[in-house]
Amino acid sequence: MAEQQVAIAPVAADMVRIGSCASVGQGGLAAARLEGVELVMLRHGDDIAVFEGRCPHQGTLLAEGTLDRGVLTCRGHGWRFDSCTGVSINMPAACLRRFRSALAGDDVLVDRADVLAWKRDTEGQVRTEPARPLDDLPGPHGIPLLGNFLQLHKDQIHTDMEHWAETFGPIYRINLAGRDAVVLSDGEWIDRILHDRPETFRRASAIEMLSREVGTVGAFSAEGETWRRHRRPVVQALDAHHLRDFFPTLVTVTQRLKRRWQHAAASGEPIHVQHDLMQYAVDVTTSLAFGHDMNTLEGQGGEVQHHLERILPMINRRLNAPFPYWHYIRLPADRAFDKSVAAVREAIGGMIVAARERLAQSQELAAHPRNFLEAMVAAQMRGEASLSDDEIFANAFTLLLAGEDTTANTISWVLYFMCRHADVQDRMRDEATAVLGDSDVLSDIRDAAQLTYLDAVVHESLRLKPVAPLFYMEPNDDVVVAGYRIPKGTLVVLVTRPNTLRESSFADAAVFRPERWLETSAAALHRNGFVPFGSGPRLCPGRSLALLEAKAALSMVCQQFHVRQAPASGPVSEAFAFTMMPTGLRVVLERRHKA
Template sequence: MTQSIFELPGPERNSVVGSLLDFGREPLEFLTRCGREYGEIVPMYLGLKPACLLTKPDYIEQVLKERNLFIKSRGLRALKSLLGEGLLSSEGESWLHQRRLLQPVFHQKRIASYGDVMVTYTEQMLENWQDGETRDVHQDMMRLTLNIVMQTIFNRDLSNGEAQDVAHALDVAMDWFESKRKQNFIFLEWFPIPENIRYKNAIQQMDRTIYQMINQRRASGENPGDLLSMLMEARDEADGSQMSDRQLRDEIATLMLAGHETTSNTLTGVWVLLSRYPDVRSKLLAELQQVLGERSPSIADIPKLPYTEMVIKEAMRIFPPVFMMAREATQDCEIGGYEVPSGCMLMMSQWVMHRHPRHFEDSEVFRPERWANDLEKNLPRGVYFPFGDGPRICIGKSFALMEAVLLLATIAQKFELILVPDHPIVPQASITLRPAYGIKVVLKKIH
């Protein structure tokens, strides 16, 4: 007879709230402890909600592969007011239809054309950096990656009020999501409390910007080859249908969130780690000097910069841009021979898996060399998954990796970033993993 997952050992339940308080207060610490102290399926209750943490790669792969049996969790569904029916939040046939429409937009050859945009914007940012200056590099990376994603979507430099509206909306959304996560998404956004009103107003402001861009493009009939044009031209192979303005809005909002937040957080983690590991920084600079000399990088250089790419992979291991993915079982099912009830939330944590000593020797140490000899391909699926996995793997993975390598190469050539002593570096587990208090660095110009 099959056992229930709730017969397995897990954290002690604290009255009716279960493990909700522990998970809400210190999610990274709580999940790490569960992953180290218990088995491959760790049952718990978050409030009245049954949940479990999966730490066996096979189980993680199974859940991420079966997209109809395991759907996005209640937490991500709470973001539908921001993302609508975009790729990140839609399900079933709606998701499949949109994925098919969007797949050609992210073809390798198409995104390659954005390499020059990425380097140009980075060099413009560096012109404003001064030797000896103290800066919040997380804010700088957020601004830079947002400007890049806005340029690639709209073919316009939106470093004015429009970009500020979008940046503000996304920041408010992150704060709102973090607040709701701590409450286990019990109070939804319709309840008229100040943080919900602020969230609603920010989305309306962002929508005005997006719809204005769509309307302007439709009126002009232009096709500058940006992502908006590609999205507007995309046709369903089966019925020839195109995206409505609402669908365009949802995909653009999703691209703006996913397309800048994760890359900026990855690069912020890189600067923290390079400052702590000067030997890694020296090897990185040696490769950049050998391949580039004094010139700027281009997409053609990426295959010649293997160590630079390893630095990015290792930074995403130690500071994964997303700390956890969650799915909800749509019906009673089995994982590893154990019964999982319908409605159970299945948690798969990149933070836990990427740092687990079972899979990575000296797992707390920043060692890019570990990615040599195709380590990523040799690891079991479900061990290292910064972009997710299965049919819903991030569609922008190639775009993000290209951007991260080009931005790192462009900046590291010209500046060393030295962490300000005693500035608290505290990872905040929201939709993404971002520094709670920013990252203060002193700039040292490389002559």
């Protein structure tokens, strides 16, 4: 079956250029696009093969993966494909479609008719469903004009929607001040909607509108062709090569966190975990993003963090507002938000100018940029990324903002579970000791892959305490979802946690059991709707960095300390402000006495 799929017919006349041999580069792979079809070009010996560009598993862009010794590995869930045949090494029955292609000098040509025929075949596999109107959907009763808006608590929106899912099922309707919204918690549909971006679904238009108002339309909030133009340089700036180069800085920042917490352990004072980890994440992200050592952990850059702490909560507040009141009146919080955005913009703008000057003065640096900002500016200067300075600012700003909140909250939730499960903490400690040896912190990036149980703990924490419990989407055209017709522009909220708490998705779903992630491969264990970093073509480009930060910080904690919840800290609660964070989490650290 696989041999029939990959047989290459004689070159046809309808050959069109999709890229160059040079663009494939040292990594051996590059993205292309033709007639709305994502493609990936793979170097195989002296040849370049052209395949469908999305992984058949979850639709992740294959050009963002890695090619090593003839094997293409998808960055989504690790599916692997032979670079010559396209046959999946994980599941031999699966096979990437290889298109007829040829080389003409430096040009890579592909048979347009072959691509179009495959596109028609795959589109023809979509089943039509009888569609029911939104009025047939169940949902909570509201009040005139405001609908269900007042029933949603500002910092508990995610739990409100989860509770309604228990009552009304995996798809229901709510009314937000006169606007219909569809809420989905079914894993299969969550995966399908994320897979079908950006063509069928997009992020909620309010996200792009809010980003445009503050001048931060980058890879996170852009759509369509604008998103494609932003995506490639952002992904390249966060690839494995750049993370390896950056790793020594991550080690330095992790050592600072160790020293800070050693002082706290010596005094016996409870630690505000999430606050300290926000500073840790800011220091890591600013160093990676700008090559700038902000050092908030040691009290040298607190002002920027103070501005950042204002921005995400206000974006969340505006996103969930019934109408854009800030267009007509500026409250004190809005004026403070404006000042914070301006301050961060000024700081990043100065860094962009300095980066361009450094690159202009050093050909070596231009060829091998040391951080995200330099990589973006270098791509701009080489003509590989048609991004303006404002767009570079937008992507750097997004990395800084997202890198702070999500990573800090993820590590905080893991520490919460470590306090509650002494056996888990003991096993994490044993693994950290075995991997780190005599080192205080993770000092070799290759050792991160050996922290398999720690990685399992992080994934189990993300399952029960997802830092991104809600995704806001809307269809680009009228669509049918789960048998209901959803008009273009309708807000669709994906609520991710209920599906992961169903026994049909995970055995003993309510139990914190990291071992479930060690039982089989990550690809085979994937469950519908478990999307802590998104899924499909817009899988979070910073996922590898976030997991590396978590491993660095947590292995250090396990190597150095025993963690317990502070006696007077009270209950730990969830609060939602664009991401989900723990509130009331205070811990006491006790120095480990090594044998």
